[in-house]
Amino acid sequence: MTESVTVRVPAKVNVQLAVGAARADGFHDLANVFLAVGLYDEVTATPADSLRITVSGPDAALVPLDGTNLAARAAVALAERHGIPPGVHLHIAKDIPVAGGMAGGSADGAAALVACDALWGVGAAPDELLGICAELGSDVPFSLVGGAALGVGRGEQLTSLEVGGVFHWVFATADGGLSTPAVYAEFDRLTPAAPAPQASPALLAALREGDAASLAPSLTNDLQPAALSLRPSLADTLRAGEAAGALASLVSGSGPTTAFLAKDAASARTVAEALRTSGTCRTARVATSPAPGATILG
Numbered sequence: 001m002t003e004s005v006t007v008r009v010p011a012k013v014n015v016q017l018a019v020g021a022a023r024a025d026g027f028h029d030l031a032n033v034f035l036a037v038g039l040y041d042e043v044t045a046t047p048a049d050s051l052r053i054t055v056s057g058p059d060a061a062l063v064p065l066d067g068t069n070l071a072a073r074a075a076v077a078l079a080e081r082h083g084i085p086p087g088v089h090l091h092i093a094k095d096i097p098v099a100g101g102m103a104g105g106s107a108d109g110a111a112a113l114v115a116c117d118a119l120w121g122v123g124a125a126p127d128e129l130l131g132i133c134a135e136l137g138s139d140v141p142f143s144l145v146g147g148a149a150l151g152v153g154r155g156e157q158l159t160s161l162e163v164g165g166v167f168h169w170v171f172a173t174a175d176g177g178l179s180t181p182a183v184y185a186e187f188d189r190l191t192p193a194a195p196a197p198q199a200s201p202a203l204l205a206a207l208r209e210g211d212a213a214s215l216a217p218s219l220t221n222d223l224q225p226a227a228l229s230l231r232p233s234l235a236d237t238l239r240a241g242e243a244a245g246a247l248a249s250l251v252s253g254s255g256p257t258t259a260f261l262a263k264d265a266a267s268a269r270t271v272a273e274a275l276r277t278s279g280t281c282r283t284a285r286v287a288t289s290p291a292p293g294a295t296i297l298g
């Protein structure tokens with residue numbers, strides 16, 4: 001019997017997040033251009049008598065260990081469909097900021113699904129895995145596939161996008177998270193008549209070309225004013241990164257992590273160092289994109 005399976009899964013940044021009006025079901029229609037970035041969690045699944053979650057890493061204390069953890073929900077969803085008892089120990093080695101707008105929980109859900117599928121020998125088809133991901137959360141399907149994709153509907157209906165080069169990023173993390181529903185509610189308050197969301201052709205072309213200078217002016221996040229309204233100090237972080245030479249800055253998804261696009265690896269290191277000493281963030285990390293989706297290691 002397989003002893004354990006480890007799956008590595010990336011964080012994401014939304015290079016365009018166009019948000020429409022709230023729907024009857026409470027979700028918002030999106031044109032959500034996801035880009036996977038090379039900051040990773042690893043989820044290891046090991047046989048156990050019952051479902052158990054453990055977490056390591058600097059933010060481990062912020063992660064729920066009960067059935068609300070997206071990794072636990074993924075294991076239960078797969079087990080129920082296939083009539084398998086969900087006996088598994090899932091260990092999450094957490095490096096993605098928690099509640100930071102980088103889809104760390106979604107990443108763990110996708111990783112746990114792939115790990116349990118392999119551990120239990122289920123062999124679910126990719127479409128079944130994607131369907132389970134969409135039930136777990138709007139961002140979870142993207143964590144499974146990685147790379148770059150346009151997400152429509154609530155963000156779960158994906159079309160893969162071509163990326164023609166490597167992009168260099170800096171991510172400034174903040175103390176304390178922001179709640180995704182609270183940021184969407186603030187968006188509704190600030191945007192009484194949101195137009196239908198549309199992906200930007202210029203942005204898609206810049207991704208295709210792999211050209212950071214063309215991507216920079218196209219980066220947009222409709223949730224940014226709402227995140228700044230709830231956390232005004234993020235404006236200082238955005239200014240600090242731009243002053244240090246970033247080509248562009250934006251809030252990552254619902255925040256409060258802020259993302260800075262750099263010209264190259266050396267510029268990314270300079271921007272990160274300036275942010276670390278600026279006093280406007282907790283820390284700053286460099287990462288490149290695109291990155292592969294949930295991948296079994298070894």
Ligand SMILES: C[C@@](CO)(OP(=O)(O)O)[C@H](O)COP(=O)(O)OP(=O)(O)OC[C@H]1O[C@@H](n2ccc(N)nc2=O)[C@H](O)[C@@H]1O
Nearest residue numbers: 026027028101102103137138139154180181184253254255
């Ligand atoms: C904003 C984004 C951008 O990619 O991510 P984060 O920045 O939080 O990581 C996503 O839309 C977050 O997706 P995810 O975190 O999976 O959300 P879900 O679990 O599906 O939904 C949580 C809550 O967010 C709101 N929500 C989410 C997606 C959507 N299209 N419209 C919404 O209004 C709803 O209030 C919903 O109850």
Ligand SMILES: Nc1ncnc2c1ncn2[C@@H]1O[C@H](COP(=O)(O)OP(=O)(O)O)[C@@H](O)[C@H]1O
Nearest residue numbers: 063069070098099100101102103104105106108
């Ligand atoms: N495996 C997980 N890792 C992190 N948070 C999780 C996880 N499972 C559930 N959560 C819950 O999801 C919330 C949002 O976390 P996260 O996915 O990291 O942020 P975001 O939605 O901003 O990208 C957390 O505050 C936590 O309560």
